[in-house]
Structure formats: C-alpha cells, structure tokens
Amino acid sequence: MGWISWLCPGINLKRWLLLFAVGVLLCALGLALFFNYQLMGKAEELLFQMTYLTTGRYSNRLIMGLGVVFLLVGFGTMIYGTRRLISSVVSVVVPDKNGSLMETIFMQRKLTRGPAITVVGGGTGLSTLLRGMKYITNNCTAVVTSADDGGSSGRLRKELGIIPPGDLRNCLTALADREPLMERLMQYRFQGDSPLAGHCFGNLFIAAMAQAEGGMEAGLNATSQILKVRGRVIPSTLANIQLRARMFDGSIVAGESEIPKVRKRISRMMMAPADAPAANAAVEAIAHADVLIFGPGSLYTSVIPNLLVDGIREAVLQSKAVKIYICNVMTQPGETDGYGAYEHVKALIDHAGAQFLDYVIVNDQDVTVEQLRQYNAEGSMPITPDVDKIRSLGITVVPARLISKRDLVRHDPRKLARVLIALIYRLRLFGRGMQFFDYFFMRQGMRRMNKQNEDNK
Helix, strand or coil, rough: HHHHHHEEEEECHHHHHHHHHHHHHHHHHHCCCCCCCCCCCCCHHHCCCCCCCCCCCHHHHHHHHHHHHHHHHHHHHHHHHHHHHHHHHHHCCCCCCCCHHHHHEEEEEEHHCCCCEEEEHHHHHHHHHHHHCCCEEEEEEEEEEECCCHHHHHHHHHHCCCCCCHHHHHHHHHHHHCHHHHHHHCCCCCCCCCCCCCEHHHHHHHHHHHHCCCCCHHHHHHHHHCCCCCEEEEEECCCCEEEEEEEECEEEEEEECCCHHHCCCEEEEEEEEECCCCCCCHHHHHCCCCEECCCCHHHHHHHHHHHHCHHHHHHHHHHCCCCEEEEECCCCCCCCCHHHHHHHHHHHHHHHHCCCCCEEEEEECCCHHHHHHHHHHHCCCCCCCCCCHHHHHEEEEEEEEEEECCCEEEEEEEEHHHHHHHHHCCCCCCCCCCCCHHHHHHHHHHHHHEEEEEECC
C-alpha cells in the first residue's frame, strides 16, 4: 500500500501530524507579525483594522504582542503534537517499556556505547555479577565454564551428549531483559517422582533449542533472542570435558561435583582432554574486550577451569584489556578452606602461568553474627582481604563493602555494579567530557536495578 497506508483510519498518527502542522503555521504567523513582514496580505490588514476598531489607533506593539502569542502557542502546539506522535509510535513498537521516553532513549544510547566487557567464570557467582552488568553496558559477554557434571545439567550431559546447560541458563537469565514470570519459568525445577523430577525447565529449554538449531552455539543464540538478552553467553569450549584435581597428598579426583566432596587441599587443576579447543566466539570476545572480569564464583571449579582451555589462556594473557578479579566473600568448603584473598589470587595466577591481573576487588565489610551462624556447620568462613599481600604482586586492590543484607553471605549485585562503574569511569572507558551525564546514567541504572529486584520478589 506504500504511503497510502498512512491515511488508514485508526492508526492514531494523522491527528498529531495535523496538530504539528497547525503549530508550524502558528509559529510562521507569529514570526511574521513580530518582525512586521509585509508577507501576510489580507491577514495583516485585517489585524490592523481590528486593532484600530478596538483601540482607536494603529499599534505596532500590539501587533508584535500578538505575534509573540501566536509564536508561543504555535511552539507549544508543535511540542505537544510531537510528543503525542512519538508516544503513539512507541506504545505500539515498545509497549512494555516503563519510565519516560527520553529516559529510555538515553539509557539505551549509553548502554549501546558502553565498554566491551567480557566476564569469565561460572556458577551462581557469575550470574550475580551479570545482573549488575546489564545496567552498565549492552556490550557484555559471559564466557562460561562447561565442566558441570552434577544435577540436572549432569543428567542432560549424559543422556543427550551436550555440554551442561545449567551455568549457561543462569547467565542467560541474569542478562535477559525479561519479566519476573519468565525468570521464574526458566528457573523452575520439576518436583515429584516422574522422570522430569529434578530437571530445571531452563535446562530442558536450552537442550531443546540446541537440538532444534543444530548445535549449542546456535541454540544459545536463539534462546538469547527469545529472552531479549543484553549481551552474549558463550561456553569456553564446546568439547565434552572433565575436570580433575591433584591434591597435595598426590591423589587425583575426577569430576566437578566430586572434587569438593573429598575435602582435601587442591594443588593443581587439570582437564581431560587436555587439548580441548576453545570456542572461537569466546576467544574473540576476550580479544576484543575493553575490560576482562574474572569471578566471582567457585575458584577451582568455575573460574580456573576456563584458564585450562589453551585458547582461552593465551587470549587472556595476550589481551590488552583491563583485567579485574572479583574475589569471593566466603571460603568454599572442599575447595578454598582457610584461604584469604591472596591465596585466591595466587591460585589464579599459577594456573594462568603469569601475573596478568590489574585490579582485585575484595570485600572489607564485616559479616554479622546471624549471617555467620549458618555457615559454621559447613566450615565456611569470611575471606580476609589481604590488601598488602596482593599489592606486593603488583596488583591494585579495590576494597569495598559488597555483602548483601539478606541472610546468605554473597555479593550484592547493586553494590558490585557501583564499584565496577566507579572503576570503569576512573579508567575513562566510557569516554571523556561526559562526567555529569555518566553520573546521571549510573544513577538511572541503579534505580532500574532496584526496581527490577523489587519486581522479582
């Protein structure tokens, strides 16, 4: 139908276009009267006659005053017509957006121009970080370990021969621009005694998409489109790998889920097959990143496994990005018993083969007695910040209060996002000369994160 379709009734556009045109005419009339141009012909002559009949004399000032009135009314009419026109279009194209139109446009522009951030890790710690990352930039990529062999992911891995989808699901959900109902659906775990019992719907969904699209990478891309993910989620390797840990007593434990159970001190992490190739997309994401972030998450079974993949390790060491490690707030029984932040950093450097970190973010907030009580039985303890020890390695330490106020002792996504935003701004990765607008953008992002968290409760 072409341009004729714009004339169809009911699209709620023509009236506002007409109102805008009226505003333009009023502005033109106002300008002509104000500057007393001889371009109005009969209209100007009529106005002079009306002025004479009303006041008994000709008044250029009155004519100029009328011009100002027409100009202001016309300008106001144009603004109102434009707002209603844009609102009519936006309400159809983006019906679910909350907040003002200008705020939405501003946020999206800033997010699109945000720094390229690649986060390397896995587990719940990574998804916690990503919930804050999507309010900093749309250019965020999560490189996720694919060594999980327990629970629903382990069952699907054995039965379908796919890489475990659990950590991938958590990251997709964390980055998704979704409603709370979709998140609850993706995280729903089947109950009862049926064959589906214990499976997470999101894992089944990703497995189905992988088979329907012909591979896990294509399946993840399709899932990202459905969930409107702000960024990308990529497995570090598409190979079927198994984690192995050499303990200090010389014994070797195989399997990601089995390693913490033996409760022995880990000496070295290994991977079988040792030459598993890295996913090309993961290597590219690391190579083109402005910022590389490692953790938080299980040190030996979520963060370090990515560095065991040869292509990933080389890409990290060669990258010129700013490299940040976010240390956990509590030790993990069976993995990091007795560890402080220094031991976490040292283990990461040892497995990478070189000192590659620029910054380490550590928690310096005290854990309450109530929070600590539930961890005593497991033997989990708060991780000491070890600021001076880490600085001796040539790394800048960023201490911050990062613990959530809830019962579980874990990172608060809002606090962590604030620290990262402040650090990234300090490194001038958002551009120069925009400090006021960047601050406004940061405040708006935090407000939206708070609202999202309230909606998810």
